[in-house]
Amino acid sequence: MIKLIKSVRAMKKLSSGLRKKGCSIGFVPTMGYLHDGHISLVNEARKQNDAVVVSIFVNPSQFGPKEDLKKYPRNMKRDLALLSKAGVDIVFCPSTKEMYPEGYSTYIEVKGLSDKLCGASRPGHFKGVATVVAKLFNIVQPDTAYFGEKDYQQQVILRRMTADLNMDVKIVSMPTVREKSGLAMSSRNSYLSGDERSRAQVIGRSLKFAKTLINSGVKSSVKIKAAMSQLMNTSKLKIDYISICDPGTLDEKKVIKRKTLIAVAAYIGKTRLIDNIVIK
Amino acid sequence: MIKLIKSVRAMKKLSSGLRKKGCSIGFVPTMGYLHDGHISLVNEARKQNDAVVVSIFVNPSQFGPKEDLKKYPRNMKRDLALLSKAGVDIVFCPSTKEMYPEGYSTYIEVKGLSDKLCGASRPGHFKGVATVVAKLFNIVQPDTAYFGEKDYQQQVILRRMTADLNMDVKIVSMPTVREKSGLAMSSRNSYLSGDERSRAQVIGRSLKFAKTLINSGVKSSVKIKAAMSQLMNTSKLKIDYISICDPGTLDEKKVIKRKTLIAVAAYIGKTRLIDNIVIK
Numbered sequence: 001m002i003k004l005i006k007s008v009r010a011m012k013k014l015s016s017g018l019r020k021k022g023c024s025i026g027f028v029p030t031m032g033y034l035h036d037g038h039i040s041l042v043n044e045a046r047k048q049n050d051a052v053v054v055s056i057f058v059n060p061s062q063f064g065p066k067e068d069l070k071k072y073p074r075n076m077k078r079d080l081a082l083l084s085k086a087g088v089d090i091v092f093c094p095s096t097k098e099m100y101p102e103g104y105s106t107y108i109e110v111k112g113l114s115d116k117l118c119g120a121s122r123p124g125h126f127k128g129v130a131t132v133v134a135k136l137f138n139i140v141q142p143d144t145a146y147f148g149e150k151d152y153q154q155q156v157i158l159r160r161m162t163a164d165l166n167m168d169v170k171i172v173s174m175p176t177v178r179e180k181s182g183l184a185m186s187s188r189n190s191y192l193s194g195d196e197r198s199r200a201q202v203i204g205r206s207l208k209f210a211k212t213l214i215n216s217g218v219k220s221s222v223k224i225k226a227a228m229s230q231l232m233n234t235s236k237l238k239i240d241y242i243s244i245c246d247p248g249t250l251d252e253k254k255v256i257k258r259k260t261l262i263a264v265a266a267y268i269g270k271t272r273l274i275d276n277i278v279i280k
Numbered sequence: 281m282i283k284l285i286k287s288v289r290a291m292k293k294l295s296s297g298l299r300k301k302g303c304s305i306g307f308v309p310t311m312g313y314l315h316d317g318h319i320s321l322v323n324e325a326r327k328q329n330d331a332v333v334v335s336i337f338v339n340p341s342q343f344g345p346k347e348d349l350k351k352y353p354r355n356m357k358r359d360l361a362l363l364s365k366a367g368v369d370i371v372f373c374p375s376t377k378e379m380y381p382e383g384y385s386t387y388i389e390v391k392g393l394s395d396k397l398c399g400a401s402r403p404g405h406f407k408g409v410a411t412v413v414a415k416l417f418n419i420v421q422p423d424t425a426y427f428g429e430k431d432y433q434q435q436v437i438l439r440r441m442t443a444d445l446n447m448d449v450k451i452v453s454m455p456t457v458r459e460k461s462g463l464a465m466s467s468r469n470s471y472l473s474g475d476e477r478s479r480a481q482v483i484g485r486s487l488k489f490a491k492t493l494i495n496s497g498v499k500s501s502v503k504i505k506a507a508m509s510q511l512m513n514t515s516k517l518k519i520d521y522i523s524i525c526d527p528g529t530l531d532e533k534k535v536i537k538r539k540t541l542i543a544v545a546a547y548i549g550k551t552r553l554i555d556n557i558v559i560k
Contacts, residue, residue: 008446105392106410106444111385130386131445138446164386165411166288166418 002084004091008099008139011092015053015141023050027142027169029133032056032093033073033187034082037177041146042086044174053140054083055092057099061107062128073190092140099135107131110157110164116250117153117243117263118274129154130161137162137169145169150176150184152263152276156250176275178204184275191271200268202235207277210244210262214279219256232266240265240272247278282364284371288379288419291372295333295421303330307422307449309413312336312373313353313467314362317457321426322366324454333420334363335372337379341387342408353470372420379415387411390437390444396530397433397523397543398554409434410441417442417449425449430456430464432543432556433530456555458484464555471551479515480548486511487557490524490542494559499536512546520545520552527558 005011018025026045030038038054045052056079063069076093083091107127113119114126137145147155155173162169177185182204183197192200206228213224221244228242245252247261256279263276285291298305306325310318318334325332336359343349356373363371387407393399394406417425427435435453442449457465462484463477472480486508493504501524508522525532527541536559543556 012446012448103440104444106388106390106441108386108388108445111387113385135444135446138448160383161386164384164415165388166292166415168292168418 002080002088002091004080004093006092006094006098008094011053011090011094011139012141014090015139018051019141024144025049025140025142026052027136027140027145028052028054029136029145029147030054030056031058031072031187032079033075033190034079035177035185035187035189037148037150037185039082039086040177041148041174042083042088044172045144045146046087048144048172051089052087053090053092053142054088055094055136055140057092057094057132057136059099059128059132060096061100061131062125064122064124067122068188068191071191073187092136099132108134108161108165110160113153113157113160113250116245117241118265119153121240121265126154126157130157133158134161134165134167137167142169144172146172146174148176149173149278150186150275152247152261152278153250156248182208184273186273188271188273192268196268196271199235199237200271200273202232202237203264203266203273203275206231206264207262207275211277211279214256214260221252221254221256224256224262228264232264235268238267240267282360282368282371284360284373286372286374286378288374291333291370291374291419292421294370295419298331299421304424305329305420305422306332307416307420307425308332308334309416309425309427310334310336311338311352311467312359313355313470314359315457315465315467315469317428317430317465319362319366320457321428321454322363322368324452325424325426326367328424328452331369332367333370333372333422334368335374335416335420337372337374337412337416339379339408339412340376341380341411342405344402344404347402348468348471351471353467372416379412388414388441388445390440393433393437393440393530396525397521398545399433401520401545406434406437410437413438414441414445414447417447422449424452426452426454428456429453429558430466430555432527432541432558436528436530462488464553466553468551468553472548476548476551479517480551480553482512482515482517483544483546483553483555486544487542487555491557491559494536494540501532501534501536504536504542508544512544515548518547520547 026049028041108130109127159171181201225242243263260279265274306329308321388410389407439451461481505522523543540559545554
């Protein structure tokens, strides 16, 4: 029977109890409105741990003032059914007030990495992410936490944070789960109209195209970005960024060699979607 | 026999082992060059815990570029003898590289509280303090950590941080230890010449004077600050700030009522000293 926990105190007590019994805890932090990407993380956590905790918390501190905090999709009933089916033991779904009580003042920043890619167009976003994840780690006390590679920059930043702050949590990242059309699964896909959804497929296609170009010998980032832009323009996407960079430092590369991250953010109508691939 | 630990990994292992055995850990973070103030913290930690860990680490990230990082006094041999005598079990003294390896990027900020009092004249100071203390807490895994009230603002900020980040460390603060002359003990007192040391006594005297004025019915902060300034000017101190504020929020008070913190920072020659009292 899945346990639903709303208070920090109760969650801490439960986790401390599990750890004292020697149970390993796998943790999947989410903002809810779950899709197969989340479930793949849960399945991996289930395989590797004695207990699995999933958090559902739409974290205000990672949304900008003009972003989609209010309309972010929510469906707790459906989420709980999915998690129950996936064999999750505990769902932690605190209120905003429980996580950020009056007088809350502390923020964690991972300098450098947080200013690039999505950080450039979403100032403060990764500060909010780092802060809430540190809090959740301290509350849930996991041995291992699982993140999706669709949010590639996020897991790079969280690996840096846990190492820098000497936190005892192992970060595991899992491959992006895609629809048959190639569209990366995202809770925000629910914003898309039918037409937008088919136009959005071009993001995944542009990444595949980049890979094909690289495999055929094109090494210039400028050329690859131009080709990707051209392809995405056919579906009338507004490109936020195309980044061709080092997957560890997120520093832009002019010439492609060694392991490379190609990351894209683009607007389809008002919906901002991200996707990426790593070229080995 | 006191254990000297230099690596993060070894310290973590030791602490995890203690916690698994059910031993409570009391922790006193210091920058070394210990005095009776530090020892009073150690004594309290010794009373309340199964094991006592003291860290000695002159933390570069809490010093400004023009501050006294390089000349900050150090004497490991003397410190170890004092700690051994005080019954400390473990001394953690990592190198700077061990704490801030190449690529280090993560900083913790406690907004608002960190900009006032010492934060105003030492920008970035409390960010460095919060960051290193969070790291030390994650490494040493104490049940309780002990701080001196001389650094009043520091313990207010660290209480806020541990609560905000849901860290499982209890913060205990202990009264300022003073020399017979009333001078608050500080490692930085070692910078003072004989003449400066006697002039520095006026800081403690000015705080006592403020208390006398308040007890005699003076309630105006402006008047009390003026009287304190006048007194300190007799010893040719350069006042950095005199703050009369709420001990929880550090917000300035115009009129003294309820519990009040009176805090002073002043330069005697090139040496910046701080002191405070709390009026109930």
